[in-house]
Amino acid sequence: MKKSIFKRVICAALAGVMMLGAFGCSEKEESSSSSEVDSLQKVLDSGKFILGLDATFVPMGYTDENDEIVGFDIDVAEEVCKRMGVELVKQPINWDTKEEDLEAGRIDCIWNGMSVNAERAERMNLSEPYMNNKMVFVVPADSTAQSMADLEGCVIGVQNGSTAQTILAESDIASTITESASATNDEALMQMESGLVDAVFLDVIVADYKIVTGGKDYRVLSDGLAEEEYAIGFRKEDQELRDEVQKILGEMKADGTLAEISTKWFGSDITTVK
């Protein structure tokens, strides 16, 4: 009697293991990405435009109190999708593996305040830049530092893996300062508040938003480093889709919708779409 019970247990276990193996295999037919198919038509056919984002980049695209993904980029993308007649799907991804997600076809674009650099231009089909960004130093309001020169010998916080980190490391003051890398800009800013670092090097967009909307007691040093631009990343072969989004952005700039959204988030129109 005992034996047969055990046999049943073993059977159930094996069935479980086999089920696990078969789990993913029962899903519906795929729509593989082949370059002959018009990428724009594919999005229109599916009725969905899947936007990949990190969902932690305030104010471009982030998760709010109610677990909704909001932000400047999201508002613009919503409007673009409305004009394309498709539904916007916001797909959170891990920023470190964004290129893999894009190439694997999980998402149709990366649209999350992504800075343009040579490696990204190489791997993705980038839109025209839609916003300018500058890397600046932020210090506590009561700091004595007035310009970059005053930061000599200071500890500077920066987000690990960001373009800010690269720019800082290549800058002239790199040898005179100590870099302290944090996982996020916010951690770096918190370290500054608790006195662990003297200044934080980050995107002016984020810095301004923290000071204006967040009400933080920081000050931005007047002289920043390297200008850079934000763009939307598409798959290399998705030329039609990229062009369509670009065209709609142009129309939105012309009819003032873009300025309206920009004013809502930043207080003025800081977009650079032509």
Add this chain to the structure above:
Amino acid sequence: MTSQEILNVVKLLLEYLVPTLKVFGFTLLFSVPLGMVVALLKMCKFKPISYLTNIYILIMRGTPLMLQVIVAFYAVPMLKNGEGTPQFIVNLLNNIDIKDENYMFNAVLVAFVLNYAAYFAEIFRGGIESIPKGQYEAAAALSMTRTQTFFKIILPQVVKRVVPASANEVITLVKDTSLANVVAYAEITLKAKQQMQLYSSLVPLFIAGAFYFVLATVLTIVFSYVEKKLDYYK
């Protein structure tokens, strides 16, 4: 953060406790039986099987679970788009829809189950091998068959010996579920990280920490009860 904001975060994280527990529960459900099978395969007298099992355990225990989650998640699209992939594999993989909402969970689960099965297998093997040879001989002297010996004599002792070590693994598993956030699986750690950016505060992470702590405490109590219940053969 104000207490209202903290309450908000707690409520939000409570919602995402479900996906966390889903990974935890299903991993246990599949990895414990699989671990038993792997343990038996490793002790198999036919050497090639034993060697292959060893290699599997070596890989699973020798690489970070975080990496395994990434591999499980991207293996399907990468093989599908890879140039050297044999056609029959591509055809097989074409049945998997990576945009399906369950795909992420399944991929995460595959990584967790394969990883934890390797650890459980070693625990179970240790338990089985800890039983003195004399007991097998005594059972044989009583003319019990090998199956009878295993299920009536050996297994009841093994079960109670492997519980403390398994409890260790299970508690580790609760906290390891947080690794699923590496592929943006929406569970409490990912949500806590997102809220952290929103409030510019570390508090959401601490709240998530409290969630894990409570879960681990509950499991600790459960296992100490189980150990008491298994307090036979004294």
